[in-house]
Amino acid sequence: MTKRARVLVLMALIGLCAGTIRNQLLLSLVSLSVVVWIVAEWIRFRIAVDWTLPRMQFQRLINDQSEHRGLWSGRKIRMEVRVTSPKPVKIEVRLRDYVPEMLEIISPDAVPGQRPPGVETMNDWNRALSSPVKVPWVSDLWDRWTFHLKSFFADVDKPATRQETIMRVGEQTVSLTYMGFLPSAGRLSLPGVRLILEDMYGLFREHRFREFPHSYRVLPGYYESGELRPTIKRNNSLPRHGIHRLQRSGMGSELLELREYVPGDPPKSIAWKVSARRDKLLTRQYESEVPVRVHLVVDGSIPTRIGGYGLRLLDQINYVAASVAQAALAVGDPVDCMLVDESGVQRLPWFNGDRGMMELLKALADFSVKPPPSATAVTPYMKQMAMTVIHERYPELLDVRYSLVPFTLRTDYRRRYRLVGALSALYDLSPREHAACMLSDVPLAEPLQRLLFDAGMPWMAPLLPAPDEPTRQSHQRMQAIGRSMLRSIMHAHDNEVFVILADLLSAGPNLDALARTVKLATSKHHRVAFVCPTTTFLRPKAEPIVAASESISDLLLAAERTRVRDCAAQLKRDLAQLGAAVSFSGEQKAVRMVLGEIDTARSGRSRVQGLRP
């Protein structure tokens, strides 16, 4: 029953009493009629709900297809939900597709991934809508009243959002269509549709969630360089696919040079004609023919996973890794991948061809999805988001008829009681855990975070308590990357390429563990390239950084850019001394840098434009 119905019933009862006492027939009759009418509408509404809901059929289409093996990040998708009822509906049904954070809703003509200027993260969006006065109770009051005002002035006849539609009385089918954009790789889970059933007078309303879950793997997008140089025949013989000429002596088919005969050389390699001309024995030296194998080391530690989807460092890493792998596999170079995070190192098998590319992308997509480490603290923002999720995803759990709150004037207590009640029902908490969640934030943190993760929310701060020794953690991280690289070197032959995609900027001065491994790799004639994404999405530049304005967000951005610039300069010096190439920020320039390194390895040179060693 809505507020509207309650007010009407109350007024009608008052009118009935007054009319009966004063013996006024019309007043009594009209008032009683209103009560009877509301009761009749309630019965009608209940029957309509019980009849309509189970018979509604839902179908989801993505890009006009019902079956999908995988979606791609960085691309626009057209979502469609078709709802059909066997008979015209008797009540108004408002449908809202539950869209996780992973999917950004965009207008059909929007450019994917483009945000308004100055808005970098989701927190900025929230900040932009928050109250001008930063006092908690004023902000609360502001939020509440702006919400009421917005809903009062909103055109209720139109759907409020793009992923919403209204099935009006008498309609049988309705289609909900909107455009979405996937900013990052991972898994897109679409659990179902939120339904708001309302009678035509707005007297009764029922909130329901209709489950029809769909889950899609979102593969990382990649940059297609389009330069397949090794397939062009430049010499007499063309090695087979995936085998490249290496200008070092070996057992290939291309002649590298002639040298004097040394006892022990095979007689068939003696160049008899030249030997006769020069009057001394000369031996033909052939070029070596080797595959240029690419080793990807992907860092998926906690610092790379923090932030909204599309804004994480891991998203940049995935993009570069997928682009490099695509370019290598397109020319037949095998690629292997080491996935490193706090839980250990996962070594993937060698990938070859298109099938291998798909397998690698799937592995990267699955690696992007990981539950956050268990939190020990709860922030007001987390609680707010959890309430929003419950309101959207489990609306029946906030029904005041069943979620009975003891009488209190404290709104925060009531809110917490409802939140804990819903979590308790969802995750089967025992009465003891239920009580503990009510009394303390520490036990509440875990189920709250689980709810947010299940709802497809990105990791939120605070993930972990501030470590006592932050440098120790980064040292351990670098050691893990170094160990994984060492394992790759052990399996490598010669002239291979190691691409380390990691957050080195937060590692600071803890590169020693990694430096030893890099030295070892370069000494074995391997190429090593580092790709280090930045939190600002901008390449660090040498010139001084000036904030665009004196607003807090711009000042913070300028400070972060300055920090990144200083760290990057130091890191670049250190890595250059080790003979490794480095690129900051994970975009096309980084991909080109790595491809350049692969080309160098392919040519057998030690430098990009250098001479033969």
Place this chain on the structure above:
Amino acid sequence: MSNTSSPALPANYLLIADLLHMVTAGVLLNLFLFSGTEVPFAFQLVITSLIMVVTVRGGGWLVLGAMQASMFLYEPRGDIISVQLSTILFGSVCLAYVAYATGFRTIRRVLRNWLARVLHLLSTKWSSEQPQSVLSQLDARADSRADVLVLRQESELLLWRGLRLLAIVIVTSIVFLQLPITRPVVQFWWERAVAMNLQMWPGPNAFVIALACLLVIVIGSWRALSPTQAKLYLKSFYVIEHFRELRSVLVRSGRLHDSPKRVALPKKPVVAIPVKEK
């Protein structure tokens, strides 16, 4: 969409229909509130406009309040003996107006479309009498045929709603006259009770009917409970505080229901104990 595809109506028709029905609603409200009174016209206009503005956004509570206030102030007092046809009709119109104001958002759309379609049909009919090309005549005829079909549906919908409200008022007036809340009915009940040896007919029956209605409502609301809601309810402080035994019984039965059934263990074969022969 419904099975019959409704042709799009021109915007000017919709605007005219909207204006027309709003003006009608305003005039009707004015008549309800101020007919037979000597309130200045300007005041009437202000009050009516105010109520209409609130109606557009806030529902029908102000309309009901205004009507009740008007009746409270201007309706003559007297013993209620019977309900005339005019009273039923007036009551129906009042209820219809309250329903219109309450569901203004939806009903406005239906009424507007209905009126616009009527206007469109009328204009099409008028224009078809004018000389014009064969193709445009065919188009107009096809349009008008679809219009008529939709119009019939919408008219039926409105008619059914009106009839439902009329039936409610008739049932209410019958019930109202039977309830012992008016002086003549109370007197009648007492007389009947005295005549039947002080048995309050139909007191027990009314009680049973009321109880049955209450039961239907309670069962209806419990049937709407989902399993998760049931879990939540069982964990709520109200049940824990007041229905501890009931809760424990339900939780235990739920556990038993959820737990896998125990497979009956095969009976051990009975082995005869060998009797030692002496």
